[in-house]
Amino acid sequence: MVCQALLHESSKCVPCSHKFCKACILRFKDCPLCGADIEGIEPDDELQALVDRFIDGHARIKRSHVAGTEEVTGDKNKVIYEDVSMERGAFLVRQAMRAFRAHNIESAKSRLSMCAEDIREELKSSQDNQELCSQLGAVLGMLGDCCRTLGDATSAITYYEESAEFLSKLPQNDLELVHTLSVSLNKIGDLRYYxxxxxxxxxxxxxxxxxxxxxxxxxxxxxxxxxxxxxxxxxxxxxxxxxxxxxxxxxxxxxxxxxxxxxxxxxxxxxxxxxxxxxxxxxxxxxxxx
Ligand SMILES: [Zn+2]
Ligand SMILES: [Zn+2]
Structure with a gap:
């Protein structure tokens, strides 16, 4: 199965030229789109640069600000993609989950890392923002899942601990938060146990x-x-x-x-x-x- 998320390490099948993420296409012998034998896989840097520009310009919470220019649109936190308009952070998380489900863990990790970085940046100017803390806690927990799946228990524990730290600061009256926090703590426990x-x-x-x-x-x-x-x-x-x-x-x-x-x-x-x-x-x- 290919992930159907934003391309990560875009790669081109030789000879048919169909394009997929590297991790996704490496599992196939024949092209999943046209059925042609895959004789080789080549990186497509140009296409990846385009995807990365899209992510930077449209999918990240914080646009890279050029000095002197201020965002004037009231909609700067939304991304419109296909028919869906949603918060930029949520868009990246959804892309990450899609990649994760298709076992393209590196792709998921890369999207989640951007998202975490963006939320941290936002938090600098509004430290007590509970919504942001709760989002960051959830994203860090997912990053922990990525590292755990990749067999990197040490990084997984670091992410889970940080996730727990952010979530513990919040009032525990939301059951979804209680769930995420207690599951993160259990996952650290499991890794210590093993x-x-x-x-x-x-x-x-x-x-x-x-x-x-x-x-x-x-x-x-x-x-x-x-x-x-x-x-x-x-x-x-x-x-x-x-x-x-x-x-x-x-x-x-x-x-x-x-x-x-x-x-x-x-x-x-x-x-x-x-x-x-x-x-x-x-x-x-x-x-x-x-
Ligand atoms: Zn893919
Ligand atoms: Zn093909």
């Missing part, structure tokens, strides 16, 4: 649990939040068990089971019910094993 640093993993899982517990106090009726708390309890308990703190671990698993047993879901919430049952099943097995 690295064998259980104490560090536990501290991140515990922070994620805290964020979710706090959120569930205000949103006790939101079933997905309750399931998230139970999942976090299980993560912490699992590390506790591996650290040899069996009684603490058992308490954690039991608390998680109680949360989920109390949770009653309506018939219209079938997929959540499935999640509830599968987590519950996992938790009960943890206690049966002993």
């Amino acid at each position: 690295d064998g640093d259980l104490h560090s993993a536990r501290s991140y899982y515990a922070r994620s649990l805290d964020v979710r517990r706090t959120a569930v106090i205000e949103h006790s009726a939101v079933a997905s939040q309750v399931i998230d708390v139970a999942t976090s309890l299980a993560k912490v308990a699992d590390v506790d068990r591996n650290l040899g703190n069996e009684s603490v671990a058992v308490e954690g698993f039991e608390e998680a089971i109680k949360c989920l047993e109390k949770l009653k879901l309506g018939s219209e919430e079938a997929s959540l019910e499935q999640r509830r049952l599968s987590v519950l099943d996992f938790l009960r097995k943890q206690l049966d094993d002993k």
Whole structure:
């Protein structure tokens, strides 16, 4: 599959001359457009320069200002592309997600890095802008995902930590924010866990649990939040068990089971019910094993 996002490292198939991102076309033996055998792939610098100019001029939040010229259009934060008009940052993020889904991770990373850079620049003049902080936190989390997929755990952790730092500054009354923050913390925990640093993993899982517990106090009726708390309890308990703190671990698993047993879901919430049952099943097995 090719990414259908803005071209990244534009490349031309020889001999048919159809153009794709380098990472996208490298996976094919025949051209996905015309079916011709690909005998070689050549960089198309001219086309890439055009794409880059488009991005700089239209897709980035901040236009490169020429000294003395001020933007006069009231619409400078919007980009119009095909039939869609949206915030410039959001446009780049959407391009990045498209590339990410098609496994063109370098392309996604490059778009997200620009976006992060632009938001940081905007933040300089409005430091307390919560909307920008929340956007930056989300973009940094996605950059972490890119690095993790590329096998660069160290950079991934750096991005996730920074993401968590920005998101922690915000009032935790928005569930989407709670989700992004707690997931970023869990991802750091996972990477520490795989690295064998259980104490560090536990501290991140515990922070994620805290964020979710706090959120569930205000949103006790939101079933997905309750399931998230139970999942976090299980993560912490699992590390506790591996650290040899069996009684603490058992308490954690039991608390998680109680949360989920109390949770009653309506018939219209079938997929959540499935999640509830599968987590519950996992938790009960943890206690049966002993
Ligand atoms: Zn592509
Ligand atoms: Zn072709």
